[in-house]
Amino acid sequence: xxxxxxxxxxxxxxxALAIIEWKETAATxxxxxxxxxxxxxxxxxxxxxxxxIDCALGWxxxxxxxxxxxxxxxxxxxxxxxxxxxxxxxxxxxDRHVREVTGKWPLSVSTDRLGLTAxxxxxxxxxxQQSGIEIDRSGSGKIVxxxxxxxxxxxxFDTTGxxxxxxxxxxxxxxxxxxxxxxxxxxxxxxxxRSTDAFDAVIASLATRAVAINRYLxxxxxFLDIAKVEGWIALPKGSLEDLN
Numbered sequence: 001x002x003x004x005x006x007x008x009x010x011x012x013x014x015x016a017l018a019i020i021e022w023k024e025t026a027a028t029x030x031x032x033x034x035x036x037x038x039x040x041x042x043x044x045x046x047x048x049x050x051x052x053i054d055c056a057l058g059w060x061x062x063x064x065x066x067x068x069x070x071x072x073x074x075x076x077x078x079x080x081x082x083x084x085x086x087x088x089x090x091x092x093x094x095d096r097h098v099r100e101v102t103g104k105w106p107l108s109v110s111t112d113r114l115g116l117t118a119x120x121x122x123x124x125x126x127x128x129q130q131s132g133i134e135i136d137r138s139g140s141g142k143i144v145x146x147x148x149x150x151x152x153x154x155x156x157f158d159t160t161g162x163x164x165x166x167x168x169x170x171x172x173x174x175x176x177x178x179x180x181x182x183x184x185x186x187x188x189x190x191x192x193x194r195s196t197d198a199f200d201a202v203i204a205s206l207a208t209r210a211v212a213i214n215r216y217l218x219x220x221x222x223f224l225d226i227a228k229v230e231g232w233i234a235l236p237k238g239s240l241e242d243l244n
Contacts, residue, residue: 005204057231
């Protein structure tokens with residue numbers, strides 16, 4: 001099995017792709033790239049079994065409805081504009097689920113700086129679909145939404161400062177390697193320490209494996225239709241050791 005993880009940014013600069021090959025007794029990081037274009041991601045998606053993207057795949061349905069009503073000057077439907085309404089409209093059902101499971105809110109795709117990256121992701125989804133890969137934002141198809149930081153925390157790792165500090169990344173990576181000695185990073189280890197983007201792409205590929213072997217928290221039935229529109233962050237369940 002091959003899994004790919006993408007740490008998506010608004011531009012190729014800051015975007016990383018990691019591909020892991022899974023065998024019976026080992027997993028090997030066979031490719032790790034920085035400065036990744038949409039075309040490279042689409043090419044990778046064509047050869048891997050599952051591809052995880054660290055970016056919101058959609059927007060909250062209530063936010064979409066708000067924009068449509070706001071654009072219609074003849075509409076009689078106006079929001080109250082209050083804080084409760086803003087909070088409800090800013091987050092997806094998946095975001096609320098992540099908050100419930102992890103205790104932390106993901107970035108809001110509607111109101112935070114994630115928006116530009118999500119717009120790129122929307123275009124990427126179109127290119128993937130044009131290449132013949134069906135998009136199911138709930139994660140049941142080849143493409144799935146991944147949250148590397150939350151995945152690490154659910155696996156029991158201390159993520160304090162890892163995104164901002166090389167020493168913290170090195171310490172975290174050592175802890176990961178100690179936990180799963182079957183993971184072979186090869187010559188890519190130093191790049192993971194130097195680059196947060198590369199690090200998160202590898203974690204995304206690991207978390208994508210959890211989805212591929214059905215060791216993740218899938219959307220509850222009552223939220224499945226919503227997840228197909230808004231997207232669903234696939235949080236792993238169990239330990240990192242369980243992946244192989």
